[in-house]
Amino acid sequence: MTLVRPVVRWVLYVGVTTIGWAAPATNSTSSTLSTNELDALARSLWRHPQFQREFLGTYGMRSDVEPKMTLEERQLLERAMALMSQPRGRDAARKLLEQSTGPRSSAILDFTVGNLYLQADQVDRAVMWYRRALLKFPSFLRAHKNLGLAHLRRGAFADAIEPLCRAIALGASDGMTFGLLGFAYTQSDRPASAESAYRIAIVLQPQVEEWWLGLARCLFRQRKYEDAAGVCEELIRRDPKRSEFRALLANAWLGQRQPLKAAEVFEWMDMDGLATVD
16 A cells, blocks of 8 residues: 555544544655554544544434444443543443444444544454444445545455445535545556546645545556656655655656756756666
8 A cells, every 4th residue: 555654544544433534634645553553643632622522523413424323322322432532442332332232222323333443453344333323324425434544454355345425425525535536446457547536636635645646646657648647747846855746757758758858857866866776
C-alpha cells in the first residue's frame, strides 16, 4: 500500500466514526507514525470534548442513516468512551459493549465494537461486527464507510468498493471517502473509476498529496500522459524538491513522445542535485 501515508494510514488504523476527524496534526507527508503514536492519537480522539458531543449527540439528526439509541445505551456508550481514553482501556470498553449487545440493541453498539476491533488490528472481527450493525440498520452510513475501511485494511480492495460506494450514495461527501474509494479502484485495476474518485477527492481535499499521486498513477495506467503531466506539475509546484515528482513528469513527457522535454526535466533534476543513479 505505497500510497498510504500518515493521514490515510491513521484512518485505516483507527476506523474512526467520523472520517472528518481523521487527519492527524502533522505537516509531514514522508514521516511514518508508529503504533504507539497511533494509539495515542486514538485515545486523544476519544477524550476530545467536541468529538464526544458529536459521537453522542448526532444520532437521530439524520434518522435515515443513523440508528437511534435508548437513554441506557447512551449512558453505556459514555462509560465505554471513558474507558477508551485510557492507555489500556480499549479491551475493557469492548468487553463492556459486547456484553450489552443483542438482537434488539442499537446498531451503534455493534458498530462501536467493530471500531474497537479494528483499532486492535483484529480486522476480520471488525468486519463481522460492522456487518452485524448493517443487518440491524441497513442504511447505517458510517457502518458502510468503516466496513470499507476494514476491507482496505486487510487488503481486500475489491470488497471495499461496494460499502464505500454505498456510503457515498447515503450521503458521505468527504474527500477521505472518495480518496479511499479511488485507492480501492486503483488496487482493483479499475483506473478509469479511480480517476473519477480521485478527482472528486482532490476537489474536497486539495491539500492531501495521496490523492494527487493516486490520480497521476491511474492517468499513467490509462496512458493519459498529457493529463498526467499536468498533475505532476502541480505536485512539483507544491514540493519542488521531491525528485520522484520530477521523474514522473519526465515519464509523462516520454509517454507523449517528447524525449527532449523529458531530457530537460532530467537536466533540471541534475542541476538541483536531485538526479538519482538510476
